[in-house]
Amino acid sequence: MQPIFEVRNLKRAFGGLAVTNDVSLSMAPGDRVALIGPNGAGKTTFVNLVTGNLTPGSGEVRLGGETVTGIDAIGRVRRGLVRSFQVTRLFLEMTPAEHVALAVLQRDGRSGRLFGNFLAMPDVMDEVGQLLGKLGLRELMHRKVSEIAYGQQRLLEIAVALALKPKVLLLDEPAAGVPQSDTGRIEQALADLPADLAVLMIEHDMDLVFRFAKRVVVLAAGAIIFDGSPSDVTRDPRVREAYLGSYANASHAA
Amino acid sequence: MSMTTTNEMIGQTPVRRRFGASDLIGLGVIVALAIVGYFLFPNNLALLTRIIAIALLVLSLDLVTGYCGVATLGHAALFGAGAYAAGIVSAHYGINDPIAMLAFGIAAGAVAGLLCGAVILRAHGLPQLVLSIALIHLFHEFANKASSWTGGSDGLSGIAPSALLGLYEFDLWGRTAYVFGVVLLVLVFAILRLIVRSPFGMLCRAIKEDPVRIRSMGASPKAALMKMYVISGAVAGVGGALNAISTQVVGLDSLSFTMSAESLVMLVLGGTGSLFGALTGTIVFMFFEDVVSAANPFHWLTMVGALLIAVVLFAPKGLYGTAADFLSRRREAK
Ligand SMILES: Nc1ncnc2c1ncn2[C@@H]1O[C@H](COP(=O)(O)OP(=O)(O)O)[C@@H](O)[C@H]1O
Numbered sequence: 001m002q003p004i005f006e007v008r009n010l011k012r013a014f015g016g017l018a019v020t021n022d023v024s025l026s027m028a029p030g031d032r033v034a035l036i037g038p039n040g041a042g043k044t045t046f047v048n049l050v051t052g053n054l055t056p057g058s059g060e061v062r063l064g065g066e067t068v069t070g071i072d073a074i075g076r077v078r079r080g081l082v083r084s085f086q087v088t089r090l091f092l093e094m095t096p097a098e099h100v101a102l103a104v105l106q107r108d109g110r111s112g113r114l115f116g117n118f119l120a121m122p123d124v125m126d127e128v129g130q131l132l133g134k135l136g137l138r139e140l141m142h143r144k145v146s147e148i149a150y151g152q153q154r155l156l157e158i159a160v161a162l163a164l165k166p167k168v169l170l171l172d173e174p175a176a177g178v179p180q181s182d183t184g185r186i187e188q189a190l191a192d193l194p195a196d197l198a199v200l201m202i203e204h205d206m207d208l209v210f211r212f213a214k215r216v217v218v219l220a221a222g223a224i225i226f227d228g229s230p231s232d233v234t235r236d237p238r239v240r241e242a243y244l245g246s247y248a249n250a251s252h253a254a
Numbered sequence: 255m256s257m258t259t260t261n262e263m264i265g266q267t268p269v270r271r272r273f274g275a276s277d278l279i280g281l282g283v284i285v286a287l288a289i290v291g292y293f294l295f296p297n298n299l300a301l302l303t304r305i306i307a308i309a310l311l312v313l314s315l316d317l318v319t320g321y322c323g324v325a326t327l328g329h330a331a332l333f334g335a336g337a338y339a340a341g342i343v344s345a346h347y348g349i350n351d352p353i354a355m356l357a358f359g360i361a362a363g364a365v366a367g368l369l370c371g372a373v374i375l376r377a378h379g380l381p382q383l384v385l386s387i388a389l390i391h392l393f394h395e396f397a398n399k400a401s402s403w404t405g406g407s408d409g410l411s412g413i414a415p416s417a418l419l420g421l422y423e424f425d426l427w428g429r430t431a432y433v434f435g436v437v438l439l440v441l442v443f444a445i446l447r448l449i450v451r452s453p454f455g456m457l458c459r460a461i462k463e464d465p466v467r468i469r470s471m472g473a474s475p476k477a478a479l480m481k482m483y484v485i486s487g488a489v490a491g492v493g494g495a496l497n498a499i500s501t502q503v504v505g506l507d508s509l510s511f512t513m514s515a516e517s518l519v520m521l522v523l524g525g526t527g528s529l530f531g532a533l534t535g536t537i538v539f540m541f542f543e544d545v546v547s548a549a550n551p552f553h554w555l556t557m558v559g560a561l562l563i564a565v566v567l568f569a570p571k572g573l574y575g576t577a578a579d580f581l582s583r584r585r586e587a588k
């Protein structure tokens with residue numbers, strides 16, 4: 001299948017340290033990929049580079065066959081490349097309903113409207129209610145974000161990304177900081193995603209990785225050292241070496 | 255299904271998020287205050303009209319500073335542009351219909367907004383503030399030098415608005431001008447209420463909190479802020495034009511750093527990010543400047559200074575914002 005998302009020979013260094021070292025990766029519509037790797041491997045940097053939040057030293061990013069390396073972050077979102085943030089970046093003075101409504105309105109090209117209020121727009125409110133309901137945030141929809149728990153903020157972060165109806169979704173550790181009792185909601189939300197959406201999820205929780213991903217990519221010291229099936233990943237000697245000591249549960253989970 | 259959802263939402267929505275009723279109350283309060291003012295100060299309507307013109311400037315400033323987080327000490331440029339445009343078309347081109355003068359004032363304010371926005375929005379924080387100061391000085395100097403148009407430091411005179419709607423002459427007591435001002439304020443206020451609650455208003459609040467995050471949602475903060483600057487310019491232009499029409503002179507002070515700084519002081523006094531805050535701040539400041547200063551010419555500025563320090567330190571949400579918080583907390587406690 002024609003890839004929807006393609007990265008070729010992406011490089012970026014910070015002060016001589018190659019944080020992204022010649023990374024190439026491609027995803028087809030419907031792919032469910034987990035990107036794993038020890039802390040500091042360069043996973044978040046990779047997301048920042050492909051979304052245009054950081055400029056690569058060299059390399060190319062393609063989206064739906066179009067080269068987007070020269071297009072800014074906004075343009076890439078409008079072409080369907082959406083990310084979530086590892087450390088929540090939300091508008092603390094605003095409510096979950098406002099977050100999701102803003103995403104919906106922005107997606108539909110209505111965020112510049114000078115009149116009307118989303119609370120009185122049934123189509124927007126339906127979508128807001130549904131999405132927040134799925135993530136268990138419906139009761140809190142009119143509270144300020146600063147008043148809700150961190151785990152719930154994490155879920156809202158995902159709701160905002162989903163509301164943008166992406167073609168390619170990059171989730172940076174969506175479950176980090178979410179209480180165990182709520183990770184099921186994330187899984188359910190991921191399971192309900194449109195089948196043709198390509199999803200790349202950075203995650204440390206290996207149980208979640210194995211349930212979600214049909215393909216696992218391992219990044220270590222800025223380079224991809226493994227790209228294959230979940231059943232093979234823990235048997236791979238290079239992966240074991242990269243993880244040696246840093247997490248025992250990689251081998252434990254298999 | 256969609257109807258039930260909406261009703262249910264509103265059912266759990268706190269009162270302050272409901273709209274319609276509270277807006278009407280707000281407009282009612284403005285009209286009531288205007289009527290009280292009219293009977294309390296029948297010989298001082300010119301002052302009241304000036305307060306309205308300044309209130310429009312402060313509302314305009316609130317749009318970019320309070321709602322969008324732009325730091326500016328040059329906002330009078332937009333007000334002055336409106337005032338000079340309305341004055342010049344009358345004094346030099348014989349366009350004396352007040353509505354037409356107002357239209358020119360609005361257009362000039364919007365253009366000045368576009369210009370200032372294009373410069374100011376290139377920077378953030380302190381550099382942004384410095385750019386705004388540079389801009390107001392440039393505007394001021396330009397008006398000073400172009401004296402054949404503006405009258406320079408003597409001020410622009412020869413402004414002669416004809417009867418409003420062909421019916422109401424601008425009388426010596428300033429009644430027509432006052433009513434005109436009140437109507438303009440009410441109209442602008444109603445429109446701004448719509449805008450700040452609209453999707454665009456919500457977008458601007460989000461930009462104020464985190465412009466990078468909003469980019470990751472596919473929206474351009476720069477484009478939105480430019481749009482807000484133009485709207486803000488139009489509002490300031492209404493104030494400027496009102497001032498030109500009602501006083502029939504335009505001076506360089508309407509384009510000054512002092513006026514810009516004072517409008518910021520008024521906004522902070524009343525409370526940023528709230529339209530009522532902008533109005534409250536204007537009224538309180540102007541009350542001190544005109545009423546208290548008459549009673550105590552030496553200490554009114556000291557009092558304003560002390561009040562400002564007290565507000566910034568102890569009531570950072572401003573007089574209106576703090577009062578509103580207090581009342582809503584009391585209501586919740588009940
Ligand atoms: N803006 C930056 N400037 C300098 N170094 C950075 C910057 N961003 C990330 N790094 C470094 O790059 C490495 C990879 O970081 P990151 O991509 O956040 O890793 P991961 O998400 O895999 O944990 C780390 O060593 C980090 O310190």
Ligand SMILES: [Mg+2]
Nearest residue numbers: 043044045086
């Ligand atoms: Mg990371």
